Amino acid sequence: MGYPPEILLEAVANGLLMGAVYGLVALGLTLVYGVLHIINFAHGALLTLAMYAAFVAHGVFGLDPYAAMIPLAGLFFVFGYLVQRLVIGPASRGDDSNMLLVTLGLSIIIENAMLAIFRSDTMTLRLPYTMSMVELGDVLLSVPRLIGFGVTLLLAALLFVLMTRTDTGRAIRAVAKERTGAALVGIDVAHIYAVTFGIGTACLAIAACLLLPSFYVSPRVGNAFVLVAFTIVVLGGMGSVTGALLGGLFIGVVESLSGLYFGDSLGQIGIFLIFILVLLLRPTGLFGARA
Amino acid sequence: MTPRETLPILGFLVAAVLLSLFVTSNVVLNFLVFTLILAIAAQGWNLLGGYGGQYSFGHAAFFGMGAYVSAILQQRFGVNAYPAVAFGITAAALLGYAIGAMVFRAGLRGSYFALVTLAFAEVLRILANATEITGGAAGLLISLNLGAGNLQFANRSSFLILGAVLLALAMLITLALEKSRLGAQLVAVRENEAAAAALGVDILAVKLRAISLSAALTGAAGALYAQYFLYIDSNIAFGTWISVEALLAPIIGGAGTVFGPLIGALILQGLSEGTKMLIGKIPGVDLIIFGVLLILVVRFPLHRIPGLLAARWRGKGAP
Numbered sequence: 001m002g003y004p005p006e007i008l009l010e011a012v013a014n015g016l017l018m019g020a021v022y023g024l025v026a027l028g029l030t031l032v033y034g035v036l037h038i039i040n041f042a043h044g045a046l047l048t049l050a051m052y053a054a055f056v057a058h059g060v061f062g063l064d065p066y067a068a069m070i071p072l073a074g075l076f077f078v079f080g081y082l083v084q085r086l087v088i089g090p091a092s093r094g095d096d097s098n099m100l101l102v103t104l105g106l107s108i109i110i111e112n113a114m115l116a117i118f119r120s121d122t123m124t125l126r127l128p129y130t131m132s133m134v135e136l137g138d139v140l141l142s143v144p145r146l147i148g149f150g151v152t153l154l155l156a157a158l159l160f161v162l163m164t165r166t167d168t169g170r171a172i173r174a175v176a177k178e179r180t181g182a183a184l185v186g187i188d189v190a191h192i193y194a195v196t197f198g199i200g201t202a203c204l205a206i207a208a209c210l211l212l213p214s215f216y217v218s219p220r221v222g223n224a225f226v227l228v229a230f231t232i233v234v235l236g237g238m239g240s241v242t243g244a245l246l247g248g249l250f251i252g253v254v255e256s257l258s259g260l261y262f263g264d265s266l267g268q269i270g271i272f273l274i275f276i277l278v279l280l281l282r283p284t285g286l287f288g289a290r291a
Numbered sequence: 292m293t294p295r296e297t298l299p300i301l302g303f304l305v306a307a308v309l310l311s312l313f314v315t316s317n318v319v320l321n322f323l324v325f326t327l328i329l330a331i332a333a334q335g336w337n338l339l340g341g342y343g344g345q346y347s348f349g350h351a352a353f354f355g356m357g358a359y360v361s362a363i364l365q366q367r368f369g370v371n372a373y374p375a376v377a378f379g380i381t382a383a384a385l386l387g388y389a390i391g392a393m394v395f396r397a398g399l400r401g402s403y404f405a406l407v408t409l410a411f412a413e414v415l416r417i418l419a420n421a422t423e424i425t426g427g428a429a430g431l432l433i434s435l436n437l438g439a440g441n442l443q444f445a446n447r448s449s450f451l452i453l454g455a456v457l458l459a460l461a462m463l464i465t466l467a468l469e470k471s472r473l474g475a476q477l478v479a480v481r482e483n484e485a486a487a488a489a490l491g492v493d494i495l496a497v498k499l500r501a502i503s504l505s506a507a508l509t510g511a512a513g514a515l516y517a518q519y520f521l522y523i524d525s526n527i528a529f530g531t532w533i534s535v536e537a538l539l540a541p542i543i544g545g546a547g548t549v550f551g552p553l554i555g556a557l558i559l560q561g562l563s564e565g566t567k568m569l570i571g572k573i574p575g576v577d578l579i580i581f582g583v584l585l586i587l588v589v590r591f592p593l594h595r596i597p598g599l600l601a602a603r604w605r606g607k608g609a610p
Contacts, residue, residue: 108582
């Protein structure tokens, strides 16, 4: 209220940039939900794992996070595929609450493995372009976050093409709509489940590489994202890809503005309250179609 | 509930009293008291999650409510510990009712219920961390004022007895629930909500009673925690650790059973201390084991093992 318009504008712009990466994290979550109908509680922990992977890739192999993006996405696709195929699938036996517990178990394991290896210190990556800014009219924008915004949109377009133009995409959508029918026409449902989970995990690897230049890493960093991602997914409608992107942008702006008005620690409450309110009042989401 | 059925609980109480008489090591006593606090919190989770099938990921909300209300009343308003603890438990129960009234009325179940309870706990954690009356990020100390009249004891064995009595009470409540009409309705809701509703069970009323009672027990554990350690902060009282451990203990020890939470709490704390002894203090290793255990228990449901053995004993093969 008391802020001049250029500060508000800058907050909104930075919120949009951050929101795009939130949207990317939420994209993986919503995809897994839309197809497997499970809430992947390990999503945040998998993001943490990806951020440490990108951190190590830089520290050990001297790989720039942006250069590590594609190899890490491939690696995490395989990892996600195997986790779904070998752990989540067999252990939960198709039961909803079992899946919730198994993914909770996974998140506990991953988070604490990171704690045991890297300890609880917060680490940041200092890159030549970490602090670089670009001026757009009156607004200063961070270059890494601008890149994050661009790559997210590109990735969403790629995902759209994958889902609509390829056989794998058609198989994924078939399984999402009607599992039994898909199995009857010869689609390997367990394989498609694992592929979807792999794609969701690969999205996280890319999000991690986009975040790392401007964000810290700690064993609990995924927690900061997981409820945000759930909020976005719920807001955008479970399983809706456009919903995830729009929801991400919206939440980014809300977080940025509530941080401006209430300070950083209370600012987070805005997201949780939105999450609770949306679940209570409109569980199908703002953009979601009725199931 | 027949006197015969309460015998195991009586046995547990006798064992706890004997332990309090003969154990002198502070490390062991500390372990036992902490296990009991965890078991009480887990018994609360068990009422709603084990018997009612509503998996909460946010029981820290109730634990923290019990701890903070009791501690704030004592420290800021000079209320005696006994009424303060009673108010803490009541506040937790009311919070449970309020959350239940919102969440169950909106028809949230399964994963949605889990997530929304988690969000409530997080909101409370952030609030407790940022407001004046809770002591903010610095936390809240309860002034040392030893004496049974203030519910503070110099020796840990008195706390062991106190914790054991409270847990025995919680187990008696659980047993009474198991044998009651409400308990049967709760299990019916867990097994098939639509069928229970069709048979005339008032789903909302049953769930609301269950979450209030569940919150009261977990709140009692929180108040006991504050009384024992005389210090709480937002990450202890409303932290995810207690939400997770209150859920893990019954699931590992046997959800929907009277002794499950205690057995699970003993296994968890035993593993935690055991790994610390074996490999030193690498943070997180005990929790990695908890995570693996959780997945294994879900993969190979232990609670079916007695049934499978019994079936084999009778020569009927696996059910």
